[in-house]
Amino acid sequence: MSSDHRISTTKDPPEHPSSSSSHQKQPLPPQLQPQQPLSRYESQKRRDWNTFIQYLKSQNPPLLMSQFDYTHVLCFLRYLDQFGKTKVHQQACVFFGQPDPPGPCTCPLKQAWGSLDALIGRLRAAYEEHGGGSPDTNPFANGSIRVHLREVRESQAKARGIPYRKKKRRKIKNDAVVVKKDVANSSSTPN
Numbered sequence: 001m002s003s004d005h006r007i008s009t010t011k012d013p014p015e016h017p018s019s020s021s022s023h024q025k026q027p028l029p030p031q032l033q034p035q036q037p038l039s040r041y042e043s044q045k046r047r048d049w050n051t052f053i054q055y056l057k058s059q060n061p062p063l064l065m066s067q068f069d070y071t072h073v074l075c076f077l078r079y080l081d082q083f084g085k086t087k088v089h090q091q092a093c094v095f096f097g098q099p100d101p102p103g104p105c106t107c108p109l110k111q112a113w114g115s116l117d118a119l120i121g122r123l124r125a126a127y128e129e130h131g132g133g134s135p136d137t138n139p140f141a142n143g144s145i146r147v148h149l150r151e152v153r154e155s156q157a158k159a160r161g162i163p164y165r166k167k168k169r170r171k172i173k174n175d176a177v178v179v180k181k182d183v184a185n186s187s188s189t190p191n
Helices: 001-010 020-025 038-058 070-083 115-127 143-160 171-188
Strands: none
Touching: 038 070, 038 115, 070 115, 070 143, 115 143
């Protein structure tokens, strides 16, 4: 057999309907198109939502998404403390108020305030994405949740002996940097 014959039998002519090039021109249906991987935030949000839904299902009796309110969210946050990795000294502990305790103690491990705050933010967004209703009725945005998070933040700050200070936003400085960049770019271009 000649090499020409082998080539012609392995490839269809371009005008043939079974040609691979004509298949590539037709778009795949949306359900068969490869999806882009989720961002780290989206993956975490999905994982957090699934964990919360699993928590609701584990309640006695099991709860549906339409049945829970902010009290269930508060119970979920307390439930998560058992998986925490942050040592929070109790007031009776000799290390209470010390940022770097010199030895071990029996105080409980809890979820860090920053982790809980970020979790609530992701769950608030996930609730709205899953048809939870308006932001006004979102149980994750309830004032009691904010109060709980503030109390956790303050108690953890006292236990560590480090007061929490809110970071200030510096919009004026950012605008000044942009102005400097614009001035630098305009002066470097020939007039």
